[in-house]
Amino acid sequence: MKHEKLCVGPVAGVDEAGRGPLAGPVVAAAVILPSKGVPRGIDDSKKLSASERERLCARLKGCAIVGIGIVEPDEIDTLNIYWATMKAMTLAVDALATELGHAPGHVLVDGNRLPRWTYPATPLVGGDAKSLSIAAASIVAKHTRDLIMIAAADVHPEYNWHSNKGYGCAHHMKALRDHGPTPIHRRSFAPVAAAYRTREGLFAKETTS
Structure with a gap:
């Protein structure tokens, strides 16, 4: 957690899932990991199997502070996918701040851009491979979105x-x-x-x- 230790805490990691698909929402997650008892196996969500993401997501929701932001397709079409992603990240950190009871001390965001928000934050290119908090957020965002699309598949199986x-x-x-x-x-x-x-x-x- 090198990057987390350089910042004033508590430090949240933020990542998104679903920028590229043709259907479904874009989902972002914000995660503050505990100082002790961090689940083993946290990594970039793309390197993990679906079952590993499911297991780790459940563990993270039990031991970490988690916020999730979801922007639906109609709003993606209105805002465009870039701004929809920025909104999802903002919603995720807002939800995390509500759960925490105050704003995080710092936010590490995967990528090279930051949303237009007031939170102190640092963009980190390839952050899901460099920051454990961002990797944790990538797992929560990916698993959350996968569940949404699996439910949608029951309605539109074709x-x-x-x-x-x-x-x-x-x-x-x-x-x-x-x-x-x-x-x-x-x-x-x-x-x-x-x-x-x-x-x-x-x-x-x-x-x-």
Whole structure:
């Protein structure tokens, strides 16, 4: 926890999940780790299996202070994905501050940009590999978003979100062409916008024929 020790505590790590998918929300998490009893195995969420993330997320929620921020697809389309991500991070730290009872002493944020907030903060490129707090936040954000997409897959099974979590893999792209977008698709993303135009064109032909 080298980076955490350089800051005035308590120090929160912040990371997000879901900037790139065509469907579903962007989720951010903020985590303050305990001074003792940090769960073993915390790492960049992308290096962990789903079962490892699930186990660690449960452990973190039991021993750490955690805040989560979620921005839904319609707001992503309104703000754009960059500002939606910044908002999700802000919501996560706000939630953490509420749980903590006051603002964190410092916030370490994965990436090279900071939200427009008043919290003292440092951006850290590749932070999920450099900061244990950011790595913990990446696990919570990723697992939280995965659960949201698995629940959405039960409603829209044809898109295989159980597996692809909303990313634009071949199966998802084919389902988008065959079935059209759902309410949780991001209309501002080019493949989804193209699918909307195609469906609208087909509907127009049907109504004029």
